[in-house]
Amino acid sequence: MLNFTKASLYVALLCATVPALAQTNITSTAGSLTAQYGNSNAVENYPKLIDNNTSTKYYIDKTSLWVQFEAARSAVVTQYSITSANDYADRDPKNWNLQASNDGKTWTTLNTQTNQAFASRFLTKTYSFTNTTAYTIYRLNVIANNGAGAIQIAEWQLQGTLTGPASGPTNVTATVQSGYKINLTWSDNATNETGYRIESSLDAVNFLTRATVAANATTYTDSALSAGTSFIYRVRAVNATGVSSADTSDVVKTSVAPSGFDITNYTNAKFNDPYNTTGAEGLDKAFDNSPYTKYLAWAATTAIGYSLPGGAVATQYSITSANDASDRDPRNWTFQGSNDSTNWTNLQVVTDQQFTARYKKRTYVFPNTTSYKYYRLNITANNGASITQLSEFEIIGTGTGTVNTGVPAAPTGFTTQSVSSNQIILDWADAASTETNYRLERTTDTLNWNTAFVLPVNTTHFYSLDLSPLTKYYYRLRAENANGASAWVTGNNTTLTATPKSVWQEHWFAHVEPLTLNYSNSSVNIYFDAAVSPSITWMNQDFTNVWEYVKQNYGSFSDPKLNMVFHSKAGYSGGHPANVFDASHDYANVGDLGGSWATREGWNLHASIHEVGHIVEGGSKGVHNSPSFPIWGDSKWAEIFIYDVMKRLGWSADAQQAYNDFVVKAESFPSPDTYWFRDWFYPIYDRADSSAALNRYFELLSQYFPQHNGEYTRDLNLGEFVHFWSGAAQFSLELQADTAFGWTKQLEMQFKQAQIDFPFTYPQPLLAPAVAAVPEKKAAVLNIWPNPASNVLNLSLPDAVKVYNVDIYNIAGVKRVSQRIKGNYNSLSISSLPDGVYIVTVTDDKKIIHRQKIVVSNTNR
Incomplete structure (x- = not known):
């Protein structure tokens, strides 16, 4: 199951007619339900809490959690109810409290319950308390259940009285002004407001109050805003009884700050x-x-x-x-x-x-x-x-001050650790504060330092990959800036043997089996536990082919060999991956699975390739971790990966079966009824350049996404995810994301901010979005991207059969690159160019048809 730090579902329902003086079911009015944890199984996810159906339930394998409801307008809640679910009384909540807030930060506890038990299934228990204050956010904090390893609730209802102005503002419009200001206007629809509250957000989820203006106001200017930032605003009418529903602006962006x-x-x-x-x-x-x-x-x-x-x-x-x-x-x-x-x-x-x-x-x-x-x-x-x-x-x-004209301090504490036949890990202390980069060089003879790595500032750890076994490597490292370089510090170590162990003793997680090497070649090692018959051989050639294709399309992954581990002993099921960054698996690329392996059938093949897909996402391009994992889970990425592998290996029947299986699968994340394969991955794969687009996604992540010491430092949000896949597909996927996930204000805000934070570019969609069955490609338009560019420049040209001349000139007019190219989509190497500004020209029959300025950044990515 996939856990979300914060999952969100917007629920818009009509209020039922209620008798005079009766309380309103607040959770059936317009508002948003959020939860600390989401269940990837939509049938038992948190939206079932307020679906007015006691035969459904919210189930999650946690023993404490919170769920909250944010009403569209203020409400005074004085009562709530909880309904037990269909089975297992030990999953019922036992201890909890109900809290309320108007800003999501300051909470007031309204009611606390301890040692609660539900005597029967589908039993509704109601709790009343005294409260006269209106709030917009109500949170149920379940602190403990009745003993199980999971919590389940069939229904949660809040009862109370809606307050605040009944009519909220409309037509909220945000316009960027000079001086890092944003001007807001709206229509005043209320008749009993005392003012209007202005709220802003950087993520369309967490809103902070910026100001409250007088009654009848219809404009406000927000100032002192940060540069290069996307904002969204909402406006509410307020009076002594609370706040109205809000109207929300479109996303607006302030200009970037000037350099200095x-x-x-x-x-x-x-x-x-x-x-x-x-x-x-x-x-x-x-x-x-x-x-x-x-x-x-x-x-x-x-x-x-x-x-x-x-x-x-x-x-x-x-x-x-x-x-x-x-x-x-x-x-x-x-x-x-x-x-x-x-x-x-x-x-x-x-x-x-x-x-x-x-x-x-x-x-x-x-x-x-x-x-x-x-x-x-x-x-x-x-x-x-x-x-x-x-x-x-x-x-x-x-x-007027003193500029540092000295070279940076040399790194200290330089150490080397040989961890496998293909990897040595380097560590040091960053003693400098003025370096612009570190330079690391490597040799096998102490004379020819022919492999140089330019590392970002503040680096203190490096995975030296793609080494040869039983070879001594020498390293030297220094800090550099515009004033010069520090002294070198040096170290050396020898890689381990590449000979696979005939018996590999497991020592990870709960795995303790001695594994026997059943098959080995230059690409794979196949290990069985004692319960797998050594006569099973179907995986030998299959995973040789799989790994050779992976290296061809995605890169080396340092270790030339893939280790596949197959269990049949009782207690081993499912699977897990490891890669060359994981000490737990001896710094090897590993797919470890449990099952019955006698036949080459659907799950056996899918699950095994699935684990290889995790190796790709967790170690591609020499960077550790998968910042995409919280978005695609375990794993929608694996579906397109499995399909691509099977298609490229010529396994036509397997690929067709995979397509048939995946195209009908719906998930509850990031929104209900999301068809990942049908509406997202397959259209990208089909319209772009298939396998190359999948690889390009990981290339862009390695070039642009935040990393430190060889590891990604955080996860992607959904807008960043769409931006990076747009770069991979080589055209904007806004419309495709709308089809697949629904284009919310939150997604739009994240997407626009991602374009600021990671400034690679791509043209608008070549085609309107569609599902897996898609029309043929149309002719490309002329585009050059990304900009800034590192090592590779991509070009789309209008005529697939015509030959074009592409020339790159430096700012002084000297031609540095010249190449004749043909085809709609091309990649041009610019790795030889020094950093700087260049002019790219595209010539068709001796006539320049396109000229574009680009920035090349090959050394400081």
């Missing part, structure tokens, strides 16, 4: 805070140019001071969130300047801010022409914690 110099990098600048915070999470970590360290103040408020003797004119600053605990993020602050450290001028006042991800950088631009010697970020509130943290604080401006 970070004056906190002057070497004669000084920093302070009220607590003199030092140590591993001291104040200096806010200025060390690493988002992977942090400043932690043991207080709910703090102030970060900066001083420069020569003064500086600051015009923007940025704050980057730290690694964990979002309630520690700054929420309200004032950015101030001073020339005597006593009298302060407010340069910008900012309230109700949120950081939607860890290591998220938000930049704020403000007008200023005055030089100040002192600046201060005065943080007056965080998001609810008793301590405050951030990873980086930068001030952008022009000033």
